[in-house]
Amino acid sequence: MHQPLALQPLTGTGPTDILSVANNPVLWICVAGVFGVIVIQSIVFMRAARRAAPSVDMSPQDIRTSFRSGAVSAIGPSLAVSLVAVALLGLFGAPAVLSRIGLIGSAAYDVSAAGIAASSMGAKLGDASYTQAVFAVAFFAMSIGGAMWMLATLVLTPLLRKGDAKIRSINPAAMAVVPAAALIGAFACLGLGELPKSGIHVLSFLVSAAVMGLCLLLARKLGKSWLREWGLGLSIVVGLTAAYLAAGPAVGA
Amino acid sequence: MxxxxxxxxxxxxxxxxxxxxxxxxxxxxxxxxxxxxxxxxxxxxxxxxxxxxxxxxxxxxxxxxxxxxxxxxxxxxxxxxxxxxxxxxxxxxxxxxxxxxxxxxxxxxxxxxxxxxxxxxxxxxxxxxxxxxxxxxxxxxxxxxxxxxxxxxxxIPPSVLLVTRLYVLPTVLGAVLVQAIVSMKQPRTTVIALAVSAVVVFAVVPLLPSLAMMSTAIAVLATIVLAWFFRGKSDAVAVAAPAHIE
Structure with missing residues (x-):
């Protein structure tokens, strides 16, 4: 599986056995490391909060209530995230999905970063051009993207803590328009970019978009916020089901 | 705030x-x-x-x-x-x-x-x-x-895994695009973004395939510039919601 690139065709029938590379033991160790770091952080922060609590009239019972409320309210969203993560296992393998989609990042940004990285190598995620090398670069792009978020947090948090006037006085109109334009622009271009690939891509895209629209509409009309949490997972499952039915004959189903 | x-x-x-x-x-x-x-x-x-x-x-x-x-x-x-x-x-x-x-x-x-x-x-x-x-x-x-x-x-059967790998990307992006549009609540920016992206995907990239790897960056930049240029008065006073979707 570790053929030099010279022996591989650049596109087409390259070694597309992604999962053998994606489940490399070193990647599993890194996932365990990220889990461990979050556990350590949570323990340190819990202890610090317990020490500080009496000074602000927070009883041990309040601490317990807060922890339990946080835990209980996270059950639904965590399961929703897990569903999305499972849907992406076939594309990225468990270690990348656990560290990128489950923790640190999110499905929207990391799948987008992977898609952008793949197209920078002239490849497309999931099809025959998606070789092990493309996977490695896509995984790198997702991870470095997440690292930049953390870097921004590391730099900005101390500055904001000091109440840096310059940062707080950023033009509010720019803060309203520019990020929204960047986000919608990015996802619109990435989304529309899927359409020319095939009719089934169009179908998957439209079905998933419709399910998400319906979920958000019902969430608002009926006041059911769980529909918002599960929107992405439901859209992916229904969209993939539609794709499977449409592609059935082609994949020998 | x-x-x-x-x-x-x-x-x-x-x-x-x-x-x-x-x-x-x-x-x-x-x-x-x-x-x-x-x-x-x-x-x-x-x-x-x-x-x-x-x-x-x-x-x-x-x-x-x-x-x-x-x-x-x-x-x-x-x-x-x-x-x-x-x-x-x-x-x-x-x-x-x-x-x-x-x-x-x-x-x-x-x-x-x-x-x-x-x-x-x-x-x-x-x-x-x-x-x-x-x-x-x-x-x-x-x-x-x-x-x-x-x-x-x-x-799971190989055919299901294959379909998942091939088509999970459009399903994620279809849902995420709708989510972004709804949570940002900026119809003007949405129209600009969709128009710009359509031009980039269906005209610029087919005509100049070498730009394909930069297509998203081009769309983002053009959307920001146009959305800023055509921003409504109400956008100027709108409080920036956390710019973010998940």
Whole structure:
């Protein structure tokens, strides 16, 4: 599986056995490391909060209530995230999905970063051009993207803590328009970019978009916020089901 | 927006200063560790596992992603800070899924103990609630994705796996685009973004295929410029919601 690139065709029938590379033991160790770091952080922060609590009239019972409320309210969203993560296992393998989609990042940004990285190598995620090398670069792009978020947090948090006037006085109109334009622009271009690939891509895209629209509409009309949490997972499952039915004959189903 | 750094009763100031010191020191240390470990995996894969990837390809991929999301990297921490407070920032940006999981967890905890937003008590409640949310999240990921998911992948028919791999991308992006449009609530920007993207995808890329790898960056830049140029008066006074979807 570790053929030099010279022996591989650049596109087409390259070694597309992604999962053998994606489940490399070193990647599993890194996932365990990220889990461990979050556990350590949570323990340190819990202890610090317990020490500080009496000074602000927070009883041990309040601490317990807060922890339990946080835990209980996270059950639904965590399961929703897990569903999305499972849907992406076939594309990225468990270690990348656990560290990128489950923790640190999110499905929207990391799948987008992977898609952008793949197209920078002239490849497309999931099809025959998606070789092990493309996977490695896509995984790198997702991870470095997440690292930049953390870097921004590391730099900005101390500055904001000091109440840096310059940062707080950023033009509010720019803060309203520019990020929204960047986000919608990015996802619109990435989304529309899927359409020319095939009719089934169009179908998957439209079905998933419709399910998400319906979920958000019902969430608002009926006041059911769980529909918002599960929107992405439901859209992916229904969209993939539609794709499977449409592609059935082609994949020998 | 209320800030979590507003004045507190003087009695609690020493203990809270200690809390601030501990959480910022350990928050930074753990975040740097998380950052290094998360980048180590792919770097190992690229350089040490026998795959032939040129460093230039990494830089190009990074540049393409930075051109698309660079602004969001900076804006997101800025917009979340007033809601989360300094300590929870280090938790939130490492655990992820902030708006759909961590913020609701923090708000519910604050409500349940009757802590007013913006107070020290509310800040502590948020940190503790995020610890609780993190515990649940880590367990559910390990069980449902790590164990159950890996098993699922090994038993599902190859045809299902193939369909998933081929078409999961359009399903994610279709849903995410709708989510972004609805949560941003900026119809003008939405129309501009869709028009620009349609031109880029259906006209620019087919005509100039060499621009394909930069297409998203071009669309983002053009959308920002046009949305700024044609911004409505109401946008100028609108308070920036956390620019963010998940």
């Amino acid at each position: 209320t800030s979590t750094t507003t004045a507190e009763p003087s009695t609690g100031s020493t203990a809270m200063a200690d809390f601030g010191r501990t959480t910022s020191r350990w928050g930074q240390a753990t975040m740097i560790a998380g950052l290094l470990i998360s980048v180590a995996g792919p770097l190992y894969l690229v350089f040490a596992s026998g795959l032939d990837v040129a460093p230039a390809q990494l830089w190009i991929a990074f540049a393409a992603v930075a051109a698309t999301f660079g602004i969001i990297w900076i804006v997101e921490p800025l917009t979340y800070y007033p809601v989360l407070g300094p300590a929870a920032m280090y938790q939130a940006f490492m655990i992820g899924n902030i708006s759909n999981k961590l913020l609701p967890a923090a708000l519910i905890a604050q409500t349940n103990i009757g802590a007013k937003p913006g107070t020290r008590r509310a800040e502590l409640a948020a940190v503790v609630a995020i610890c609780g949310a993190a515990a649940v999240h880590l367990v559910s990921l390990a069980v449902f994705v790590g164990l159950l998911g890996s098993w699922l992948i090994s038993i």
